[in-house]
Amino acid sequence: MAEPLLAVRGVKTYYGSIMALKGVDLAVHEGEIVTLIGANGAGKSTLMMTICGNPRAREGRIVFDGRDITALPTHEIARLRIAQSPEGRRIFGRMTVLENLQMGMVAAGRDADPAELDRVLAFFPRLAERIGQRGGTLSGGEQQMLAIARALMSRPRLLLLDEPSLGLAPLIAQAIFDIVRELNRSRGLTVFLVEQNAFHALKLAHRAYVMVNGTITMTGSGRELLERPEVKAAYLEGGRREAATTGH
Amino acid sequence: MALRAARDAAIWGGVALAVFVPLIGLQAVQDIRGELRLDTRWPLLVVLVAMVVGGSLVNSLLIAPWRERRGRRVPHENAALARAAAAFGRWFPPFAVGFVIVFPFLALWLTGMQGSVKWIDNFGIQILIYVMLGFGLNIVVGLAGLLDLGYVAFYAVGAYAYALLAKEFGFSFFTLLPLAGILAAFWGIILGFPVLRLRGDYLAIVTLAFGEIIRLVLINWVPVTNGYAGISGIPRPTFFGIPFNASDEGFAAVFGLEFSPIYRGIFLYYIILALALLTAFVTVRLRRLPIGRAWEALREDEIACRSLGIDTTTTKLTAFAIGAMFGGFAGSFFAARQGFISPESFTFMESATIVAIVVLGGMGSQIGVAVAAVAMIGGTELLRELDVLKEVFGREFDPTQYRMLLFGFAMVLIMIWKPRGLISSRAPSVFLKERKAVAGSLVKEGHG
Numbered sequence: 291m292a293e294p295l296l297a298v299r300g301v302k303t304y305y306g307s308i309m310a311l312k313g314v315d316l317a318v319h320e321g322e323i324v325t326l327i328g329a330n331g332a333g334k335s336t337l338m339m340t341i342c343g344n345p346r347a348r349e350g351r352i353v354f355d356g357r358d359i360t361a362l363p364t365h366e367i368a369r370l371r372i373a374q375s376p377e378g379r380r381i382f383g384r385m386t387v388l389e390n391l392q393m394g395m396v397a398a399g400r401d402a403d404p405a406e407l408d409r410v411l412a413f414f415p416r417l418a419e420r421i422g423q424r425g426g427t428l429s430g431g432e433q434q435m436l437a438i439a440r441a442l443m444s445r446p447r448l449l450l451l452d453e454p455s456l457g458l459a460p461l462i463a464q465a466i467f468d469i470v471r472e473l474n475r476s477r478g479l480t481v482f483l484v485e486q487n488a489f490h491a492l493k494l495a496h497r498a499y500v501m502v503n504g505t506i507t508m509t510g511s512g513r514e515l516l517e518r519p520e521v522k523a524a525y526l527e528g529g530r531r532e533a534a535t536t537g538h
Numbered sequence: 539m540a541l542r543a544a545r546d547a548a549i550w551g552g553v554a555l556a557v558f559v560p561l562i563g564l565q566a567v568q569d570i571r572g573e574l575r576l577d578t579r580w581p582l583l584v585v586l587v588a589m590v591v592g593g594s595l596v597n598s599l600l601i602a603p604w605r606e607r608r609g610r611r612v613p614h615e616n617a618a619l620a621r622a623a624a625a626f627g628r629w630f631p632p633f634a635v636g637f638v639i640v641f642p643f644l645a646l647w648l649t650g651m652q653g654s655v656k657w658i659d660n661f662g663i664q665i666l667i668y669v670m671l672g673f674g675l676n677i678v679v680g681l682a683g684l685l686d687l688g689y690v691a692f693y694a695v696g697a698y699a700y701a702l703l704a705k706e707f708g709f710s711f712f713t714l715l716p717l718a719g720i721l722a723a724f725w726g727i728i729l730g731f732p733v734l735r736l737r738g739d740y741l742a743i744v745t746l747a748f749g750e751i752i753r754l755v756l757i758n759w760v761p762v763t764n765g766y767a768g769i770s771g772i773p774r775p776t777f778f779g780i781p782f783n784a785s786d787e788g789f790a791a792v793f794g795l796e797f798s799p800i801y802r803g804i805f806l807y808y809i810i811l812a813l814a815l816l817t818a819f820v821t822v823r824l825r826r827l828p829i830g831r832a833w834e835a836l837r838e839d840e841i842a843c844r845s846l847g848i849d850t851t852t853t854k855l856t857a858f859a860i861g862a863m864f865g866g867f868a869g870s871f872f873a874a875r876q877g878f879i880s881p882e883s884f885t886f887m888e889s890a891t892i893v894a895i896v897v898l899g900g901m902g903s904q905i906g907v908a909v910a911a912v913a914m915i916g917g918t919e920l921l922r923e924l925d926v927l928k929e930v931f932g933r934e935f936d937p938t939q940y941r942m943l944l945f946g947f948a949m950v951l952i953m954i955w956k957p958r959g960l961i962s963s964r965a966p967s968v969f970l971k972e973r974k975a976v977a978g979s980l981v982k983e984g985h986g
Contacts, residue, residue, distance in 0.1 A: 342845055368847035380842035382835050386966045393835050396828065397847030421970055444847070 722866020
């Protein structure tokens with residue numbers, strides 16, 4: 291198998307003296323959608339943030355495209371075209387949608403392509419409608435779309451999505467997952483997705499990891515994990531019921 | 539309702555009476571033999587308590603119901619009002635700039651040679667110095683969102699840089715102006731480094747301490763700064779080498795005019811006006827550049843900035859440096875105008891005033907800052923003129939002694955009325971013009 295685009299090897303991350311990640315191994319290959327599921331406090335977001343260098347891994351290595359990025363500052367990691375749609379969206383509330391999107395181009399540096407705006411807006415027509423509106427006045431779903439669109443503006447090689455369905459109605463969450471699938475299919479975008487909404491995330495993913503208490507306990511293709519009884523018991527019953535009501 | 543209003547007024551009156559009897563009603567005075575005697579000031583006490591009771595009645599009978607009605611009213615689009623507001627927004631800035639350009643001549647024409655000194659010097663120049671300081675601090679506080687309570691430090695650095703270099707080496711004002719700016723920017727970076735990781739309250743405390751450190755250094759480094767005594771005899775700016783004095787080579791003599799200090803005043807007025815306009819212009823341009831947008835993004839969310847590839851270190855340092863540079867310009871102008879500087883001009887009160895101007899004006903708004911500077915500085919200058927108050931409070935009443943009280947009162951009122959500052963709306967720095975049509979066509983195929 292080819293060298294993975296992103297490789298996380300034996301990463302341990304601490305908050306003070308508390309070990310949050312207890313040696314995580316994980317790989318994302320070019321063109322894949324990889325999902326990490328797990329309960330609250332399992333360390334999913336910590337892993338996502340460790341990849342971005344804040345907090346830093348105290349042990350282990352993170353390798354992106356053959357380059358060790360473990361010790362790089364966050365903004366330099368972003369300039370390697372690892373774009374992040376962070377947990378809680380973190381859009382710029384007082385700036386307009388357009389200004390938010392333009393901030394996303396910073397990471398592309400000199401390669402920034404103004405035409406990217408039209409291509410990104412084609413995926414998010416709702417944002418095109420609201421282009422001059424302040425980010426803070428958007429609805430939750432629109433803000434999530436803006437966070438993803440902003441991350442896409444640098445034409446990332448890897449998109450990190452942290453809980454994009456958080457706090458959204460099932461239909462809106464579904465629409466966002468559809469957009470991610472479409473981005474992967476049409477542009478070959480590599481996606482690493484962290485989700486609590488296990489059912490949708492596993493359906494979307496090519497491969498998936500399950501994290502419990504800071505360690506990876508299971509891995510396999512999305513479909514395989516969907517069928518595993520222990521995954522069903524721990525993460526899916528709620529997801530199933532919710533999916534039944536939205537018609538999936 | 540009237541009953542409740544009366545009850546509230548009675549409670550407030552009681553509280554005011556209890557507080558004011560020892561504070562105002564009774565006064566310890568030394569008589570001729572040097573003995574302390576207790577004096578009473580009942581009339582003044584009655585006036586003040588009556589003011590409190592009256593204020594309470596006005597609030598509960600007029601203001602509170604009005605606020606409630608306004609809160610309940612369903613907002614409706616008032617096209618005429620919106621048009622008027624838009625027209626005001628478009629025409630006010632050029633009109634205001636035009637006014638400040640003709641202001642000295644207007645003052646000359648209306649009040650004559652003697653009377654206009656007050657208007658041009660005390661009002662015009664004084665206000666413009668604070669407008670300029672407000673614009674400079676606006677970059678740091680309003681755009682980058684870094685609360686800096688020690689801005690006066692850069693003002694002081696600029697002032698002392700000009701004063702010392704001009705006295706020691708005899709460089710002219712216009713040579714030293716950029717140099718003072720660069721020095722202040724350098725100190726901005728020095729302050730910036732240790733506070734890079736701080737935000738909000740913690741940043742405010744450290745910058746406040748920085749302002750005090752600079753002031754204490756100025757006081758104690760006597761061989762260089764001459765301590766409390768300050769530096770006097772600072773060279774004044776000249777008009778292309780022609781000094782403003784009564785000599786034969788002076789401005790008035792060269793241009794065949796009768797000597798008057800007003801020429802220097804007008805000249806200084808235009809220098810500070812040019813500097814303030816330059817600051818405003820640079821700020822407007824910077825906002826449209828990537829660095830300006832990065833400042834604003836930094837104000838909104840620092841973590842998001844970093845994850846988007848913005849180097850927050852350089853972004854913060856440039857904000858501090860550029861803000862400090864304009865503070866330094868203003869400082870060297872101040873030194874050149876006064877001809878004398880001492881650490882007393884650079885106390886925390888100055889920093890607080892500048893921060894108040896920026897906050898009252900609405901963070902990030904140029905017009906708001908300018909209007910707030912006019913109101914705050916012009917307002918305190920105007921208090922000197924108010925002889926009417928003497929009729930009310932007695933002969934020895936000096937309104938300027940109460941200016942901090944009125945100042946605070948006005949700020950409380952503005953913060954109730956407009957909690958986000960006079961001009962709180964933020965103008966976007968980029969617009970789509972031709973792309974509207976594209977966006978429209980995208981919507982139709984939409985699935986979001």
